[in-house]
Amino acid sequence: MSANVDLAERPNPDQELVDVADYVTNYDIKSKEAFDTARNCLMDTLGCGFLAQRFPECAKHLGPIVPGTVVPNGARVPGTQFELDPVKAAWDIGCMIRWLDFNDTWLAAEWGHPSDNLGGILAVADYVSRRNLALGKAPLVMRDVLEAMIKAHEIQGCMALENSFNRVGLDHVLLVRLASTAVVTQLLGGTQSQIVDALSHAWVDGSALRTYRHAPNAGPRKSWAAGDATSRAVRLAMLVLKGEIGYPSVLTAPKWGFYDVSFKGQKFAFQRPYGSYVMENVLFKISFPAEFHAQTAVEAAVTLHPEIIGRLDQIDKIVMTTHESAIRIISKTGTLNNPADRDHCLQYMAAIGLLKGNLVAEDYEDDVAADPRVDALRQLMVIEEDVRYSREYHEPDKRSIANAIQVFFKDGSKTAKVEVEYPIGHRRRRKEGIPILEEKFRRNLATRFPAGRSAEINALCTDQKRLESTPVNEFMDLLVI
Numbered sequence: 001m002s003a004n005v006d007l008a009e010r011p012n013p014d015q016e017l018v019d020v021a022d023y024v025t026n027y028d029i030k031s032k033e034a035f036d037t038a039r040n041c042l043m044d045t046l047g048c049g050f051l052a053q054r055f056p057e058c059a060k061h062l063g064p065i066v067p068g069t070v071v072p073n074g075a076r077v078p079g080t081q082f083e084l085d086p087v088k089a090a091w092d093i094g095c096m097i098r099w100l101d102f103n104d105t106w107l108a109a110e111w112g113h114p115s116d117n118l119g120g121i122l123a124v125a126d127y128v129s130r131r132n133l134a135l136g137k138a139p140l141v142m143r144d145v146l147e148a149m150i151k152a153h154e155i156q157g158c159m160a161l162e163n164s165f166n167r168v169g170l171d172h173v174l175l176v177r178l179a180s181t182a183v184v185t186q187l188l189g190g191t192q193s194q195i196v197d198a199l200s201h202a203w204v205d206g207s208a209l210r211t212y213r214h215a216p217n218a219g220p221r222k223s224w225a226a227g228d229a230t231s232r233a234v235r236l237a238m239l240v241l242k243g244e245i246g247y248p249s250v251l252t253a254p255k256w257g258f259y260d261v262s263f264k265g266q267k268f269a270f271q272r273p274y275g276s277y278v279m280e281n282v283l284f285k286i287s288f289p290a291e292f293h294a295q296t297a298v299e300a301a302v303t304l305h306p307e308i309i310g311r312l313d314q315i316d317k318i319v320m321t322t323h324e325s326a327i328r329i330i331s332k333t334g335t336l337n338n339p340a341d342r343d344h345c346l347q348y349m350a351a352i353g354l355l356k357g358n359l360v361a362e363d364y365e366d367d368v369a370a371d372p373r374v375d376a377l378r379q380l381m382v383i384e385e386d387v388r389y390s391r392e393y394h395e396p397d398k399r400s401i402a403n404a405i406q407v408f409f410k411d412g413s414k415t416a417k418v419e420v421e422y423p424i425g426h427r428r429r430r431k432e433g434i435p436i437l438e439e440k441f442r443r444n445l446a447t448r449f450p451a452g453r454s455a456e457i458n459a460l461c462t463d464q465k466r467l468e469s470t471p472v473n474e475f476m477d478l479l480v481i
Helices: 015-026 032-052 086-098 114-134 142-162 173-187 192-204 221-241 258-262 277-281 292-314 324-330 346-356 372-379 387-394 427-446 451-461 464-469 472-478
Strands: 315-322 381-385 403-409 418-420
Touching (some): 015 192, 032 086, 032 464, 086 114, 086 221, 114 173, 114 472, 142 472, 292 315, 324 381, 372 381, 427 451, 451 472
């Protein structure tokens, strides 16, 4: 037999697929902290979606593909009256929660936003609950949603700890599709082997390029890419549950597998087994709708605002000290073409903080960017790396996201160097951060619901025991306008 003939014998599934499926199927989440954090994550993520619906560029994407389509026992899109098939509902929920870049973040060798998986989780949980009720069965409860969130966070986050997809030009939403596929297959009633098969399809799909996140092509696709990924996960899960076979060596197959085609022949590395570490350590964007590598930079800029705002014409230079990932991903000079370009520019976000003493979603719009002082400050900025910042960014017991800013004036005077190593959304600042997170949720509710309904939703979401026992369909009923 020629050595070039492919053997047709199907191998055992890649261990990486089996490990995820075993975790989703068999691992019992016992961490009270993880469930409590998941509840806060649910509130914050939905709140970000409600706020985003105020922006026409987001709202235009929501609703059925064919206007007027009605889906009996479909899934609802929170903050709207839409009742859609779970695939499009997942797209819509994922789009609205990611639109403003204000939901949670995970930073490691790869980064991303694990709460993006809520698009698929919530759409499927609502669909399954309403389908069950139509068949005389019990609906899922919100504890099932929180557990799925914890597991999706863990899958996406653990994969990101040691494996950099951005370094080979691939976008992190691949990990959203992976994690969502695993948990929604389980929510739909899939077995361990069906989860393995569905995961193989998630890898076969490959990954989007990061082109739309970087100059000179940065654009609004980055605001719906994760919705697209979690929606695709729902579609893949449903295909497998109809009997579609999997592709067991999707990662390791010589020449044609993901490792050889897309990862330069390298196998994935893993720092820790799957548990509840990621949800417990997730980073909340509490104060600013800013790409997370810049959160502490904006906090430092806001601190300096009162000292420099009356001396703008006297500034000689602004030295920003940061970490390698921020330099590689969001440090930009030159023209910024749209809001998506601006909210991924370290210098722009810091300039707004210095000028206004705050940063809100509207600050990325054209009217604010047209203020000539913004670009004037950007041009004065000098970006430097602190190797300690870069090192501690990756250390598991620290996971800092440090930035510092110091302003130097033409007369030789200077401000103090304002250094912020851990943003307010960090686990080390939970006690300080959660009350502000809850206030953020109440503000965001008020953008979409009348006062009475807002209070009702808030009361339920802040009661861990009552929320966990609430049927998913009843929870979603509260979110219909």
